Structure formats: C-alpha cells, structure tokens
Amino acid sequence: xATASSLQVKSAQANTYAxxxxxxxxxIDLAVLTLDDLGMIRDCSQACVxxxxxxxxxLVGRHVSTLLPQLPETxxxxxxxxxxxxxHLCHCAIAFQARHRDGQCFPSELFINRLDSHNVVVLVRSxxxxxxxxxxxxxxxxx
Numbered sequence: 001x002a003t004a005s006s007l008q009v010k011s012a013q014a015n016t017y018a019x020x021x022x023x024x025x026x027x028i029d030l031a032v033l034t035l036d037d038l039g040m041i042r043d044c045s046q047a048c049v050x051x052x053x054x055x056x057x058x059l060v061g062r063h064v065s066t067l068l069p070q071l072p073e074t075x076x077x078x079x080x081x082x083x084x085x086x087x088h089l090c091h092c093a094i095a096f097q098a099r100h101r102d103g104q105c106f107p108s109e110l111f112i113n114r115l116d117s118h119n120v121v122v123l124v125r126s127x128x129x130x131x132x133x134x135x136x137x138x139x140x141x142x143x
Contacts, residue, residue: 029126034119037077039064042119051108051126053101064122068110069099076120082112095127 031052032045040063044056052059052067065072075083089096090110098108111123 029128031124033059033064033067033122033124034115035064035076035122037118037120039071039074039076041066051100051124052098067098067124068096068108068122069105070097076112077114080117082114082120086112098124098126 029047029051030045031047031050033041033048034043036042040061041059044059046056048054048056048059048067054067059066063072064076074086076086077083090112093109095107096110097105099105107127109125109127111125113121115121
C-alpha cells in the first residue's frame with residue numbers, strides 16, 4: 001500500500017503535510033479521499049468535516065460525485081490508469097466545482113493518483129479563500 005509520502009502532490013504546502021503525517025491538514029483545507037475504481041468512497045480524512053461538512057463515516061459508501069458534482073459519469077480509471085483527461089486537468093490546476101453538505105458549491109483543486117491496483121486517492125483543496133482564480137469556477141465536466 002502506498003504511503004502519503006509517495007503521492008504526487010503539486011502543492012508544496014500540501015506535500016509537506018502529507019509527507020510528515022501532520023494530522024492538522026484541515027488548516028490548509030486539504031481533504032483526502034480513497035476511492036475504488038468506480039468512484040465509491042472507501043475512506044476519507046477528518047479534514048472532510050472542514051472542507052465538505054461531512055464526518056468521514058457519513059461519506060463511506062457514497063459516490064465521489066456527492067462532493068465533486070462534475071464527476072458523476074467520469075471514468076476515474078481507464079485501462080488500469082487514471083483517466084488521462086482528468087489527470088491532465090488536475091495537473092494544470094484547473095478549478096473543479098465541489099459541494100458542501102449544505103449544498104453550497106465552491107471552487108477546489110484536485111490531485112489524483114493511483115494508490116494501488118483497486119484504489120484511487122484524491123486530494124481536494126478548497127480554493128474559496130484563494131485568489132488564484134479570482135474565485136471563479138472554470139472547469140467543465142470531465143468526460
């Protein structure tokens with residue numbers, strides 16, 4: 001099983017928290033989701049409370065589109081690899097729409113990687129407090 005330090009995370013701050021195992025990653029609005037290949041949430045970090053308003057136990061068994069409405073029909077894995085279009089959009093730091101428990105949508109940045117042969121890890125960083133993109137949601141549905 002891969003460790004957090006083996007994940008490819010673009011954000012230097014997020015990478016520092018992930019590699020050191022600091023438990024207070026919620027202060028940087030970084031939620032970690034472990035999904036199966038079909039997008040069902042298998043596990044998630046405590047930061048989901050701050051980012052999405054859900055306790056981790058409430059999310060297990062739900063589809064990732066509960067939190068990321070642009071991904072309802074997106075194949076996360078194609079031919080054993082992360083969907084190349086989705087990986088490209090994440091690499092380019094395109095903002096994705098995320099949804100809080102109360103229904104409010106907010107811009108977020110995704111980092112996605114293959115965890116092992118049956119799991120995908122997605123790091124979601126809220127851009128609400130960021131001026132990187134002026135708060136605008138620029139992403140289109142991923143196919």
